Each structure stands twice: as structure tokens, then as C-alpha cells.
Amino acid sequence: MSETNARLRGLLIDLDGTLYHGTSRIDGADRLIAYINEIKLPYQFVTNNSSTSAEEVAGRLSAMGIPAQASDVCTSAQATAGYIADQAPGASVFVIGEVGLRSALQEAGCRLTDDEQPDFVVQGIDRSMSYERMARAVRYIRAGAAYVMTNPDLLLPSSDGLIPGAGSIGAMLQAASGEKPVVIGKPSSILMDYSLRRLGVHHEETWVVGDNIATDIAAGLAAGCKAVLVLTGLTHADNVEQFTAAAGCRPDRICNTLDDLRQEIASNLSANSMCRED
Template sequence: MSELSYLTDMDGVLVHEDHMVPGADRFLAELIDNGIKFLVLTNNSIYTRRDLRARLTRTGLDVPEESIWTSALATAKFLDSQRPGGSAFVIGEAGLTTALHDAGYVLTDRDPDYVVLGETRTYSFTTITKAIRLIEGGAKFICTNPDVTGPSLEGSLPAAGAVAALIERATGRSPYYVGKPNPLMMRSALRALGAHSETTLMIGDRMDTDIHAGLEAGMRTILVLTGISSKESAERYPYRPTVVIDSIADLIGRTSDPFGNA
């Protein structure tokens, strides 16, 4: 397989919270040593690339900033393509606001073109109410990702998709989700990587986002069992990954041809 590239999810594949999945460091080192292009993807829009690089470094993974792609970056790229130099009311953290600023967007609560909802640990009734009224006033509704919960050391946390459902119920307006499983995020990552779907593999731990998005974007997919989906739960879906492996460590020594020309 020529010019092979990888897109890999982050949480559940390379890391669990603040701990590296065993073998993830050797897998990434092998990609770098072999000159194989890759991007680490995350639906989480809270953090900037610099933040995520620092988080990964603390777990023992050395990932360059330019090798990280987030739903916030994909959202900014999408909005820039739709309405260059537009305006947005944002519910989110630095990862999202920085990406939109870098795309030339003005962040405002006065007659914005878009309401953009992302992840935050401080959702407030006041800002959600403001978002509802702006959408009622004509702002288009965008959400970085559809995940309804996110992980924490204490258990599940409400995520952007859950708050989007609240706003949708109040306004009757459905958001456009940019992140996985929308293949738009995968295509934007492929463009950022300068890669083609036919020679790019998607590695993920979730059937409903990672594998779904990879398939929709025309890529071969690898499901790892170190995160959300299990062999049993994967069988419930009407689609299948190309291959199922126990862990990212199973790809060490096989990165140049993980399917053995199958």
C-alpha cells in the first residue's frame, strides 16, 4: 500500500484520561520513523492544539501541534468556507474561540450569523438562554460535535450534544453537527494532512463516531477495544470495521501494511 496515512482518535485509543494506552508511544514513534503521515483527532473542542500537545506530553506521548485535529478546527474551517469573515455567538472554551478567531470570525452576542455550541465545563443557564433567543432571532445553529456525554474520573459529564438537544427542543431548530460522525470532519482532516481516503486508515474506539465517520469518508477502519465499543456491542451495528484489534499496540511492526495486503 503506497503513501499510507493514518487518522487516529485520541481518547480511548492513545490515552485514557491522563494515562497513555500501553504501546501508543511506540506506535506513534514507528509512524514518525517510517515517514507515515498521521493526525490525532478529537471531537472535544475545549482545548487548543497547544493544550492537547501538553496533555499528551504529560502522558508520555510526543505529538507535534500540527499533527492534532479537533472538531473546533473543523468547525472554524467549515464556517470560513460558508461565510468568510462572519460572526458568531460562542458557547465554548479556548479551543473553539481561538480557532474561530484565527479563521477571521468576530465573536459577538449582537445579531451574529451563527450560534456555535462547543464543549465547556461551565455551561450556564444565562448563556444557553442567550443562544436560544439568538437562534429564534435568525442565527444559524452550529454544534461542534454530537457527543451527549464525555468521560471524567468521576463518571459521565453532559457534553455538547446534550446541551444542543436542550436548545433544539426550546427553539425547534436542529443544529448542524461538524464533528464525528459527520464525514466533513474526516475530509477536513484529510485535506489538512494532504492525504487521500483510499490510502488513509481510521483508528477509533467507538463504532458510532469513529468507525461510522471513517466509513462515510471512504476509509478503511480499525476498531480498538481499549475504549467505548466492545466486540459484542460492535456486532449490533449494521456496518463493520475493516478489522478489530485489542489495542493500538497490536499495530506495532505492522504500520506500513496493517492488513498484510489483504
């Protein structure tokens, strides 16, 4: 019996490439989430995006016809804020990042500072960053501030094509400071562990669903979850073996479409229901 036939209690679901492309809903995304809600299976939408709030992400999903509330969304900004709050409650933080990251840090009780040596330098995507702020971040890290990066994505999709992501900004900071950051987002297990705590489900009973083997699948496996690859975005039938070899890990199950995933969930629940009856 496949490992993914173990009892399923919750889902951690990637967004871009899994449920939508840009502002376009992927076929079956609305049916999948409606079904999950109908059977009352706990889930979280998990994203490396640190630039926007959970409320904004939920609004974007709802506008595409995918039911969502802010409580359903877990961002790398929230996980970063949770990580720092656990490490040092009330810590002072110098931020290179956008409103989603700043808001999450403040909500977690962190004190944002610009003009004094902070406890942490926290860096995400920042599309209005200045050389002066980058130089200040380098000075703070070299002087002893802990360096935390929301996610390692080198590139982001935009209406004008691919643009540098948080990982590209981080490459500059690492080169100048000589320090490697604690990485929160996928493929790190930190974001997944944070999401699991919010989900309230054990890792062995959770499926991580995504389209990217190097991030979604690797993060799910690192957290001890079962990893289900959907061929709806970055990975498709022609490149799956190439990406699997490059990532050095393999999903527990591959679904061609989101309707196929919905059927896999239904089959798992049905099989486990019959086992309990026996």
C-alpha cells in the same frame, strides 16, 4: 485480499480510549507513534474535544510519553472554525463554548459577538454556561442564525465520573429552538474531511483508527476511509458485536492491541512494497 491491504498513505487517529485513558497512556501508544514517525507515515490525531487548543492537546500527549506537536492535532473546534470560514468568511458568531473553540474561531477570522444578531450560533461543551446565554442562543437561532454544533457527544469522562457533553447541551438548544444543528465532529464526515485536507492524503489511502464504532468507525466510513477498530477502550471482545449492531456499521479490520495495529501497518507497507517491485 482485505480492503485494508490497499495502499496506506496516512492515518487519522482517535485519542481518548485509543491512545490513553484519562491521563494514563494505553500500552503500546508510545511505540506506535514512534514507529509511525520512524517510517514517516503522515498522521493526524483527531478529537471531538472542542474545549482545548491543539497546543494543549499536544502537551498532554507529550506528558504521557506520546510524541506530539500542535500541527499533529485536529480538533472539532478547528474543523468548526474552518467550516464557518468556508461558508461565510468573517461571519459574526455567538459562542457557547470554551477557550479552545473561541480561539479557533477567532484565528479563522470569525467575529465573536454577544449583543447583536449573529450569522451563526456555535455550540460546544461549556462547563460554565448560564441560563441567560442559553436563552440568548435560542432567540438568535429562532431569529435566523445558523446553528452549528462542534460534536454530538452526550457524555464526557471526568475525574468525578461522566458529565454532560456538547450533545446534551445541544439537546436543550434543539428542543427550545426547533432547529437541528450542522454537526461537525464524529460521526459526521465533516471533521474527517477537514483532517484529510490537513493530512494531504486521499480518503481511499487513509485508515481511521479508533475504539468507538458509533463515532470513530462510523465517521471514517462516512468519509470513504478504511476504518480500523482497536479494542483498547470503549469496545472490547465481549461487546464488539453488540456495538456493531447498534452502530449499523462494521470496521474493515479489528486489532486487539496497539502493537497489533503497528504490525498491521508494517504488513501493509511490506505487502505493497513487494507489489511495486513485482
